Amino acid sequence: MKYLKSTFWLMIMIGVTTIYNYRFKPVLTIGGQVGDITPENTFASIIYLISWLALSVVCGYWQHKEALIAAIIYSLMPYAGVFVGSIFAWTPLVVLITIPHYWKVPIQGVCYEMPALEQLVLLLLPVIFLVGYDLGKYLKLRIKFINREV
Numbered sequence: 001m002k003y004l005k006s007t008f009w010l011m012i013m014i015g016v017t018t019i020y021n022y023r024f025k026p027v028l029t030i031g032g033q034v035g036d037i038t039p040e041n042t043f044a045s046i047i048y049l050i051s052w053l054a055l056s057v058v059c060g061y062w063q064h065k066e067a068l069i070a071a072i073i074y075s076l077m078p079y080a081g082v083f084v085g086s087i088f089a090w091t092p093l094v095v096l097i098t099i100p101h102y103w104k105v106p107i108q109g110v111c112y113e114m115p116a117l118e119q120l121v122l123l124l125l126p127v128i129f130l131v132g133y134d135l136g137k138y139l140k141l142r143i144k145f146i147n148r149e150v
Contacts, residue, residue: 020048021108027108029101037112045109049128051119056129060136068133075126078103079083 024044027035059067078100085097104111104118111118 004070005064005066006073007068009103010062010073010120013070013074016048017103017106018116020044021102024105024109025104028096028104037109041109042112043109045107048106049110051126053128053132056132057136057139060133060138061140062149063137068129071129072126075122075129076124 024041025035026031027037027041055067056071059071081096081099081103084100085094088094088096100122104122107118107121111121
């Protein structure tokens, strides 16, 4: 059952990324730049990062460890795509190397023309989730402590 819950959370995160990919279209692809970042893309990227933090706080408050596991797996998927894609070079499975570019669509508005920042944000996603998760646990303990004093 634990793995089913983690898979459920992972599917939610992949679903959100798919919606972002469909709605905002990749501007930076393997083939290069195919468009311009609009203010709408930047706003959506900021909302994505804020909602990522909010989700982590809520999951920490309600002690959803499955969501934490799913967030770490989700954050590592771009790197797994590069690794697997490079292993299967010269085969049809090399398409897997495109996974990192589609995972970057939700943050491309914030990191436009800054590939180093893009990589940093991808590395910071699990850290943001861990900090938010711990913050949610702290808030729950703090609320219990305050209610006990009253």
